[in-house]
Amino acid sequence: MASLAFSASKSYSFLTKIRIGDGSYDCSKDEKSIFEKIKYSTRNKNKNLGLTIMTVATRPQPTVVSPSPEKFVGNDSKLAAWSSVRQERWQGELSVQGEIPLWLNGTYLRNGPGLWHIGDYGFRHLFDGYATLVRLHFENGRVMMGHRQIESEAYKAAKKNKKICYREFSEVPKPDNFLSYIGDLANLFSGASLTDNANTGVVKLADGRVVCLTETIKGSIVIDPNTLDTIGKFEYSDSLGGLIHSAHPIVTDTEFLTLLPDLIYPGYLVVRMEPGTNERKIIGRVGCRGGPSPGWVHSFPVTEHYVVVPEMPLRYCAQNLLKAEPTPLYKFEWHPESKGFVHVMCKASGKIVASVEVPLFVTFHFINAYEEKDEDGRVTAIIADCCEHNADTTILEKLRLRNLRSFSGEDVLPNARVGRFRIPMDGSPYGKLEAALEPDEHGRGMDMCSINPAYLGKKYRYAYACGAQRPCNFPNTLTKVDLFEKKAKNWYDEGSVPSEPFFVSRPGATEEDDGVVISMVSDKNGEGYALLLDGSTFEEIARAKFPYGLPYGLHGCWVPKA
């Protein structure tokens, strides 16, 4: 689809606008005819798309230039992090330097976008890659490693047809002809053209099933944690519908909670699924206070009794979802005028107990949240921490592969901090957002976080994350943040990129940081290794070298030995 460009020669021109829900978008003549076809083809199927097509007089607008797609380019450095995985699968034992604690028995699984090209066509963005699962199995001081591609429909179709066949984060299949494009747009409304490339995270449900996830609901895929076989789609048996959800559900021994953004009537459904079932049930709904659509919810936090629903001014954009070319913020748009909000929903009743305006913010990842109480045990405020990018959306652009692959020594990673929201529970209309510690403690880099899972929703002291040693173009340290002392301890290996530090608690531990932190490192020689740090001292206790460097990965989970 053409990018938006209007003639500046007249002071007014006539423009077609489509309205979906509360949002309205400009479109060209060709696009208008496509929307008319969609409207007509869905009218008789009882689908209320809330689609209105209208013509309006408008002042000329500036041309919006889309980022250009790129050829498959190599790496400037030897770093394996930003190169596609070398082969479909591998498994074997790793040699260990140092000592793996004998209590560490189980499997760490890490998921991420590890294949960024098809033939000589290179993908644009980190989040576009086809999912690569990596497994580290710890037993009696030994480590077995394996990696394997997830057999999503999107991955299988790309391999078979030698081209992208589904809409990925920034990549869209090239239409063979105009008619198939009309088909694609119609498919977009039904979700058929969206990817099921489950490349973001992996979770172990309380009933033992292991599910890989992305932000499209259809991209929920069950895998075998031992063989890394793709078992099949995780089919939700309810009739909630919708196309997208948070990439980071909250998963505990008793429940699976997630948010379903509603793009038609801007808001979020908060849903819960019990172990052993595939049925999500609605806890409640939050209507957006800003517009034109819900804020992006990559993740959200919970406390013991509440679900915290962030409404970020970086909002989904229905128009960008429909475009064939990427826009500067991909499927999103920055709406500072719409403001930022945080809503608090009671888990038991589904009632909104607080809804406050907060300063503008940009975050992918919430770290944790908890209830602050007075002497009588009454909840006075909710504290919610996140990796906050100083309300600056440029981090999305920095995660383009060509930026990651071309580090020239300049310090180009935008600043980030532990953003701490304080949401009053006394009905006041505003919440606060401040840095929880001086960001220089962690080099002003902050993302890819974990905590001791026993402290989920509770007052906690430690967070593990990736920080920065500058100059850098990507978070390049592992950092342990002490939120009581407001200090951080940092691990750094020059030229290396470590992945999300994942905390595993020692059985029987009574201290919050008694355990190990697992990460996978891409080093400057193109090699890679699994790294184990002591959770308390944050010193290295062991490393296990991979046969070759692996691509960067995002999020993981722990599957304890049965």
Ligand SMILES: CC(=O)/C=C/C=C(C)/C=C/C1=C(C)CCCC1(C)C
């Ligand atoms: C890897 C990561 O962190 C995020 C991945 C996000 C994806 C794949 C989002 C995909 C989407 C579409 C393909 C269309 C609908 C919107 C959206 C959920 C952004």
Ligand SMILES: CC(/C=C/C=O)=C\C=C\C=O
């Ligand atoms: C890798 C990343 C941000 C790094 C910036 O500092 C974000 C990943 C988001 C998806 O899981």
Ligand SMILES: [Fe+2]
């Ligand atoms: Fe994430």
